Structure formats: structure tokens, C-alpha cells
Amino acid sequence: DIQVTQSPPSLSASVGDRVTITCRTSQSISTYLNWYQQRPRTAPKLLIYGASNLQSGVPSRFSGSGSGTEFTLTINSLQPEDFATYYCQQSHSSPRTFGQGTKVEIK
Amino acid sequence: EVYLVESGGGLVQPGGSLRLSCGGSGFIFSNAWMNWVRQAPGKGLEWVGHIKSQNDGRTTDYNAPVKGRFSISRDDSKTTLYLQMNDLKSDDTAVYYCTTSVTGPPRRFDYWGQGTLVTVSS
Numbered sequence: 001d002i003q004v005t006q007s008p009p010s011l012s013a014s015v016g017d018r019v020t021i022t023c024r025t026s027q028s029i030s031t032y033l034n035w036y037q038q039r040p041r042t043a044p045k046l047l048i049y050g051a052s053n054l055q056s057g058v059p060s061r062f063s064g065s066g067s068g069t070e071f072t073l074t075i076n077s078l079q080p081e082d083f084a085t086y087y088c089q090q091s092h093s094s095p096r097t098f099g100q101g102t103k104v105e106i107k
Numbered sequence: 108e109v110y111l112v113e114s115g116g117g118l119v120q121p122g123g124s125l126r127l128s129c130g131g132s133g134f135i136f137s138n139a140w141m142n143w144v145r146q147a148p149g150k151g152l153e154w155v156g157h158i159k160s161q162n163d164g165r166t167t168d169y170n171a172p173v174k175g176r177f178s179i180s181r182d183d184s185k186t187t188l189y190l191q192m193n194d195l196k197s198d199d200t201a202v203y204y205c206t207t208s209v210t211g212p213p214r215r216f217d218y219w220g221q222g223t224l225v226t227v228s229s
Contacts, residue, residue: 034216094168099151101151
């Protein structure tokens with residue numbers, strides 16, 4: 001199985017800050033990496049697919065980059081509605097493993 | 108509009124069985140690979156398994172913790188996905204989501220249901 005390691009587990013930031021979350025995989029997955037946002041008590045929402053493609057309807061302050069084994073989700077100018085937990089997920093092979101999550105909290 | 112609605116969750120004793128359902132609408136259900144993802148209380152997301160579309164053979168695949176105990180099936184005529192869970196353990200306590208890809212290839216999950224809670228406890 002491909003292991004997915006996400007960091008940091010949590011971070012504190014202020015509205016307007018730039019935030020970066022990293023995801024590393026145990027083997028190369030090309031760009032088969034997705035990012036999700038989950039607000040409390042709601043289902044996850046797809047933000048980025050294929051490492052860098054913005055899902056329709058997602059604000060452009062979200063961006064993704066990377067390939068191989070290292071990936072990054074960046075949120076530019078953090079907004080109040082962005083305080084949530086973020087997960088990466090590899091879609092290269094089965095099982096479709098998720099990272100452990102990064103909780104973005106208000107500083 | 109796309110909808111996925113799970114049902115069937117509840118309280119079950121260890122060793123018991125439960126069947127979850129997920130009704131889909133607003134997309135061509137028979138063409139979609141359908142997945143189950145779960146989330147234990149206060150924990151992260153865990154992929155449970157999937158069933159491919161009819162065109163792709165309706166084959167199934169499961170994550171190791173549920174292999175041999177859980178079974179995924181689908182009834183395309185009813186646009187419904189199922190998760191049969193047997194020999195349930197306390198570690199199976201979680202919110203179970205069905206999810207699929209409607210806007211692109213099946214490698215991403217762009218639509219999710221609201222989830223149904225399964226509690227395994229005596």
C-alpha cells in the first residue's frame with residue numbers, strides 16, 4: 001500500500017495569511033493526488049485533483065503543486081470560511097489512502 | 108443536481124451485521140464507480156472500498172481492515188449502492204459516506220453523501 005504522510009497535523013493562522021500544507025507519499029504517484037476540505041460535521045469537499053487542477057467552483061486562492069512523492073496545497077489570503085481540516089489522498093493505486101489531515105485553526 | 112443519500116446506519120452489537128444503502132440521482136449512476144469512505148469519531152478519512160461501473164465489470168476492491176467482512180454491491184436499476192457489513196467490530200464505528208466522481212475520471216471524489224453513523228457497541 002502507498003503510505004501518505006501529511007504535515008503539519010495542525011496550524012494556527014490569521015485571516016489574510018498564506019498557508020501551506022505538505023503531503024508526501026511512500027512511492028511515486030505521478031500527479032495522482034487530490035486535496036479535500038472538511039468543515040465540522042459535514043462531508044469532505046474536493047478542492048484540487050490531479051495535484052494542481054482546481055475543482056469547478058473552488059476559489060482561486062486555493063492551489064496545488066507537486067509530482068512524484070511531494071505535494072503542496074497553498075491557500076492564499078486565508079478567509080474565515082477556510083478554517084477547516086484538509087486531507088490529501090492518493091489516487092494512483094488501491095487502496096486509495098488519505099493523509100492524516102491538517103486542521104487549520106484561527107490564531 | 109447530484110444527490111447521494113445514505114441510510115441504514117444505527118447501533119449494532121459486536122459480531123453483528125448491518126446493510127447500508129446509498130441512493131444516487133442527478134447523474135448516470137450506471138456509469139459511475141461508487142465508493143464507501145468512513146470516518147471514525149474524531150479521526151481522519153479511510154477508504155473502505157469501491158465497485159466499478161457495469162462497463163468496467165462491476166468489480167470490487169476493499170481496504171485490508173474490512174476485506175472478507177464487508178461487501179459492496181449495486182443495483183443500477185434502482186440507482187442504489189449497498190455496503191453489507193458482517194462480523195462488525197468496535198473499530199468499525201464511524202460515519203460512512205458514499206462518494207463518486209461525476210465530473211471526471213473515477214480517480215477523484217467530487218460528490219459525497221451526508222453520511223450515516225454506524226455504532227458498534229454492546
